[in-house]
Amino acid sequence: MRTPPTHLRRTTRAALAAATALGIALTAVPAAGATGLKDPYFPDDGNSGYDVAHYDVHIGYDPARADHLDGDTTVTARATHTLDRFALDLKGFEVASVTVNGIPARSFSRSGEHKLVVEPAHRVAKGATFAVRVKYAGKPDAEGWHVLSSGGANAAGEPHSATSWYPSNDHPSDKATFALTATVPDGWTAIGNGLPGPTTTEGGRTTFRWHEDRPMATYLSTVAIDRFTVHRSQLADGTPVITAYGPDVPVDAPTEALQNDILGFLVSKFGPYPFSSAGAIVVGWSTGPHARALDLETQSRPTYTGGLFDVAVVHENAHQWFGDSVSFSDWRDGCLAECFAQYANQLWEEHKGANLDTGFYAPLIKENKDNPAYWSTKLYDPGKGKELDPALYFKGSLMLHALRRTVGDDAFFNTLRSWTSSHAYGNASFPEFEALAAKVSGKDLKGFFDAWAHGTTIPPKQYLYPGGLAALADQ
Structure with missing residues (x-):
C-alpha cells in the first residue's frame, strides 16, 4: 500500500x-x-x-x-x-x-x-x-x-x-x-x-x-x-x-x-x-x-x-556482442544492436556458401532503388517511435555490407572486434562506432555515414556501390 x-x-x-x-x-x-x-x-x-x-x-x-x-x-x-x-x-x-x-x-x-x-x-x-x-x-x-x-x-x-x-x-x-x-x-x-x-x-x-x-x-x-x-x-x-x-x-x-x-x-x-x-x-x-x-x-x-x-x-x-555486452547509450542507438545482428545473418549465409554481393546486396538495391520509403528512415536517431524500425534491420545490413566493401575485410572485421573488446560490458553510441571505423580503416568515412546512417534518401552512387560493388551498379 x-x-x-x-x-x-x-x-x-x-x-x-x-x-x-x-x-x-x-x-x-x-x-x-x-x-x-x-x-x-x-x-x-x-x-x-x-x-x-x-x-x-x-x-x-x-x-x-x-x-x-x-x-x-x-x-x-x-x-x-x-x-x-x-x-x-x-x-x-x-x-x-x-x-x-x-x-x-x-x-x-x-x-x-x-x-x-x-x-x-x-x-x-x-x-x-x-x-x-x-x-x-x-x-x-x-x-x-x-x-x-x-x-x-x-x-x-x-x-x-x-x-x-x-x-x-x-x-x-x-x-x-x-x-x-x-x-x-x-x-x-x-x-x-x-x-x-x-x-x-x-x-x-x-x-x-x-x-x-x-x-x-x-x-x-x-x-x-x-x-x-x-x-x-x-x-x-x-x-x-x-x-x-x-x-x-x-x-x-x-x-x-x-x-x-x-x-x-x-x-x-x-x-x-x-x-x-x-x-x-x-x-x-x-x-x-x-x-x-x-x-x-x-x-x-x-x-x-x-x-x-x-x-x-x-x-x-x-546480440550477445552487439546490444548486450556493448549496449547503446540511449534509444537513438538501436542500429548498434539491430543493424549488426541482422548482418550477422548474412555473414552466416556467406559462411554456408552464399555470395553476398550478388545474392544479397545487389538484388535488394535493385528492388528498392525506386522506393523512397525504403531509404527514408535514418539509421542513427531514426525518430521517436522508430527506435526499432524495420529500416535498422534491412537498410542497416546493407549499410554494413557497403562499409565492408568500402574499407576491406581486414579493417571491417578488425573494427568489429575492436568495438566489442573496447566497449565490453559498457555503453556506446553510434557516432563512436563511426569514429572507430574511420580510425581503424584510415579512411575519411564522413560522407559514407552521412549518406547511409544520417540520410533519408538512397545513398549517392559512390557510397551505394563502393569498391568491388561498382561492377554491380549497372546490373
Missing part, C-alpha cells in the same frame, strides 16, 4: 511532495534524484542521482494464479549525488514496504505511470553505497509479463519489460549485475539469465536461483516459468549451454546442435563469447489481449517463441 509522508518539517520538502504528486521532474531540487533521464525517445525512463550495481530479485509465482506475483527486490546502488529522495521504475503492484540500508523509508509514493519515489529516513551521501529493499505484490503488467498458453509465464520485452516484475532504474545506460531467486510450485521450473545456483524444495514449492555476473541492461533480464525440458551442453571453450523447451514447443535437436556451431562462428567474427553461459529459452505462445510472438536477446540465454530456428539463433546470439 502507499505510505504518505509522516512529517514535513520544511516548506521545501512540502514543495517536493507536491511536485512529486503532480509528476514533475525534480531536476532542479538539491539533494534529490530526478525522475526520468530525459532519453530523447523515452524521457520518463530511468532516474538520476545514483548508479545501480546489483539487483537481487526474489519472486514467488503460482501459475494457477496467473494474475498475481509476490516480489522482494533489493537494489544496491552508489549515490552520484547527495540524495534526500530518489525514484525507481515499477509499474503496478501494491508496495508493502521500502527500506534503505535496512531502515524503513520516511515515505514512499507513486508518481506517473511507473515511478516509485522514495524518501529515505536518512540522507544518502554522495559516493555512498546504499541498498533499497522493496516488497510488493499484485498483477504483473502485461507489457513485459506474458502468460503462456501452456500455463506458464515469462518476462520479456523491448524497450520495456523489467518494470513489469521488479523495481529498477529502467534505462540501458545503467547496467548492473543480477541475481534471481524464483519460487514456484513443485513440477514447474524457473529459468533465468546467467548461471544456475542451488535449487531447493520445501513445502510443495521449489526455489530456483540464477545469477548474471556481467552488467546487464534491465530490458535484457528475464525469468521463464514452465514445465521445461532442459538440455545441457558446452561450447568448445567450456562455456555451459543451457537450453530449455516449454511443453508445447518442439524439441529441435538439429538446431540445438547447430546453436553451438553458430556461437563458434560468431566468436570467429566478433571475438570471445562475452558471458559465462549460453543457450536458449524456447516458450510457447502467449495469451490474452497483449499476446505476441517475441524473440529477444535476453542476456546469455535468448528467448524464442514457438521453436528454435537457425535464423533467429544467429540474430539473437549476435
Whole structure:
C-alpha cells in the first residue's frame, strides 16, 4: 500500500511532495534524484542521482494464479549525488514496504505511470553505497509479463519489460549485475539469465536461483516459468549451454546442435563469447489481449517463441556482442544492436556458401532503388517511435555490407572486434562506432555515414556501390 509522508518539517520538502504528486521532474531540487533521464525517445525512463550495481530479485509465482506475483527486490546502488529522495521504475503492484540500508523509508509514493519515489529516513551521501529493499505484490503488467498458453509465464520485452516484475532504474545506460531467486510450485521450473545456483524444495514449492555476473541492461533480464525440458551442453571453450523447451514447443535437436556451431562462428567474427553461459529459452505462445510472438536477446540465454530456428539463433546470439555486452547509450542507438545482428545473418549465409554481393546486396538495391520509403528512415536517431524500425534491420545490413566493401575485410572485421573488446560490458553510441571505423580503416568515412546512417534518401552512387560493388551498379 502507499505510505504518505509522516512529517514535513520544511516548506521545501512540502514543495517536493507536491511536485512529486503532480509528476514533475525534480531536476532542479538539491539533494534529490530526478525522475526520468530525459532519453530523447523515452524521457520518463530511468532516474538520476545514483548508479545501480546489483539487483537481487526474489519472486514467488503460482501459475494457477496467473494474475498475481509476490516480489522482494533489493537494489544496491552508489549515490552520484547527495540524495534526500530518489525514484525507481515499477509499474503496478501494491508496495508493502521500502527500506534503505535496512531502515524503513520516511515515505514512499507513486508518481506517473511507473515511478516509485522514495524518501529515505536518512540522507544518502554522495559516493555512498546504499541498498533499497522493496516488497510488493499484485498483477504483473502485461507489457513485459506474458502468460503462456501452456500455463506458464515469462518476462520479456523491448524497450520495456523489467518494470513489469521488479523495481529498477529502467534505462540501458545503467547496467548492473543480477541475481534471481524464483519460487514456484513443485513440477514447474524457473529459468533465468546467467548461471544456475542451488535449487531447493520445501513445502510443495521449489526455489530456483540464477545469477548474471556481467552488467546487464534491465530490458535484457528475464525469468521463464514452465514445465521445461532442459538440455545441457558446452561450447568448445567450456562455456555451459543451457537450453530449455516449454511443453508445447518442439524439441529441435538439429538446431540445438547447430546453436553451438553458430556461437563458434560468431566468436570467429566478433571475438570471445562475452558471458559465462549460453543457450536458449524456447516458450510457447502467449495469451490474452497483449499476446505476441517475441524473440529477444535476453542476456546469455535468448528467448524464442514457438521453436528454435537457425535464423533467429544467429540474430539473437549476435546480440550477445552487439546490444548486450556493448549496449547503446540511449534509444537513438538501436542500429548498434539491430543493424549488426541482422548482418550477422548474412555473414552466416556467406559462411554456408552464399555470395553476398550478388545474392544479397545487389538484388535488394535493385528492388528498392525506386522506393523512397525504403531509404527514408535514418539509421542513427531514426525518430521517436522508430527506435526499432524495420529500416535498422534491412537498410542497416546493407549499410554494413557497403562499409565492408568500402574499407576491406581486414579493417571491417578488425573494427568489429575492436568495438566489442573496447566497449565490453559498457555503453556506446553510434557516432563512436563511426569514429572507430574511420580510425581503424584510415579512411575519411564522413560522407559514407552521412549518406547511409544520417540520410533519408538512397545513398549517392559512390557510397551505394563502393569498391568491388561498382561492377554491380549497372546490373
